[in-house]
Amino acid sequence: QSVLTQPPSVSGAPGQRVTISCTGSSSNIGAGYDVHWYQQLPGTAPKLLIYGNSNRPSGVPDRFSGSKSGTSASLAITGLQAEDEADYYCQSYDSSLSGFWVFGGGTKLTVL
Amino acid sequence: QVQLVQSGAEVKKPGASVKVSCKASGYTFTSYGISWVRQAPGQGLEWMGWISAYNGNTNYAQKLQGRVTMTTDTSTSTAYMELRSLRSDDTAVYYCARGLTFGGDPTMSYWFDPWGQGTLVTVSS
Numbered sequence: 001q002s003v004l005t006q007p008p009s010v011s012g013a014p015g016q017r018v019t020i021s022c023t024g025s026s027s028n029i030g031a032g033y034d035v036h037w038y039q040q041l042p043g044t045a046p047k048l049l050i051y052g053n054s055n056r057p058s059g060v061p062d063r064f065s066g067s068k069s070g071t072s073a074s075l076a077i078t079g080l081q082a083e084d085e086a087d088y089y090c091q092s093y094d095s096s097l098s099g100f101w102v103f104g105g106g107t108k109l110t111v112l
Numbered sequence: 113q114v115q116l117v118q119s120g121a122e123v124k125k126p127g128a129s130v131k132v133s134c135k136a137s138g139y140t141f142t143s144y145g146i147s148w149v150r151q152a153p154g155q156g157l158e159w160m161g162w163i164s165a166y167n168g169n170t171n172y173a174q175k176l177q178g179r180v181t182m183t184t185d186t187s188t189s190t191a192y193m194e195l196r197s198l199r200s201d202d203t204a205v206y207y208c209a210r211g212l213t214f215g216g217d218p219t220m221s222y223w224f225d226p227w228g229q230g231t232l233v234t235v236s237s
Contacts, residue, residue: 002156034221038157045207046149046157048225052214057225089157093219100171101147101222103157 003028003094004104011110012080020075020107022090028102030071033093037066037075040087040106049088050075077109085111114138116208116228123234124198131194132231134208141189142166145211147224148182148193150204158204162211163191198235205230 005023012018022035029035034053038046048057050066053073065076073092077084090104119133134146148160161172163182170182181194191208209224 033219034223036221036223038224045227045230046209046224047227048223051212051223051225052221091157091223093222095219097174100162100173100219101159103149103159106156 002105003096003102004090004092006088006090006104006107008105009108009110011112012077013112014080014082016080017076017078018080018109019077020088020090020109022073022075022092022104024071024073024092024094026071027096028071028092028094029068029073031095033095035066035068035073036091037064038089038091040089042086046089080111082111085109114210114226116210116226118206118208118228118231121232121234123236125237126199126235128198128235129194129196130198130233131192132206132208132233134191134193134228136165136189136191136210139210141184142186145218146182146184146191147209147211149207149209149224149227151207151230152201152204155204160193160206165191195233198233200235203233203235205232207231 037050039049040046053068054066063079088107094102115137117135142165145164147162163170165184183192207230208228213222
């Protein structure tokens with residue numbers, strides 16, 4: 001069981017907007033630790049998508065945005081495209097015995 | 113460009129050890145830490161541990177304590193991850209990743225970029 005909870009799957013049609021949630025607790029997101037997001041295309045290594053809750057690395061389209069509030073964070077993707085079909089993971093720090101840096105269980109995005 | 117290149121796939125028997133390398137290029141190796149993350153087949157990402165390339169300090173995930181050792185060779189800008197007493201559930205793709213922070217307390221905000229291409233470790237009798 002992951003310390004950060006994500007929905008197993010989300011889907012949307014091309015051009016639509018989808019959001020992926022990442023729910024934590026008072027020992028991680030709720031304690032003020034930042035949330036970061038990664039995109040993993042099939043058969044490839046994860047790639048940084050959002051860092052520091054809402055910052056995009058250079059080269060990441062502005063269709064991707066992140067936010068954080070309380071014990072949760074969200075990744076929003078607007079103008080959905082076929083190439084966005086991938087697994088998405090959130091990551092943060094956890095101060096409990098579960099370890100230092102932790103990942104969500106991942107969300108499979110399907111573009112219909 | 114910043115790049116991490118890992119060693120090739122390994123097949124090991126239960127009880128054996130494996131050592132995976134991760135060669136960095138395109139940046140000052142000793143200025144950043146390296147984390148190792150693994151992904152079992154069809155599963156999510158699991159953080160394994162971290163090593164400072166500056167002074168060799170390490171932090172390991174509690175469940176791997178005693179079985180994992182992370183080291184670096186600053187002369188070749190290479191990080192290593194050794195996992196001992198392998199079991200079938202250690203079968204996974206192992207990734208190295210550079211750690212980045214805004215500065216200050218790295219626990220408040222620490223992310224991984226870039227990642228190595230991954231090394232498949234298969235544990236089977």
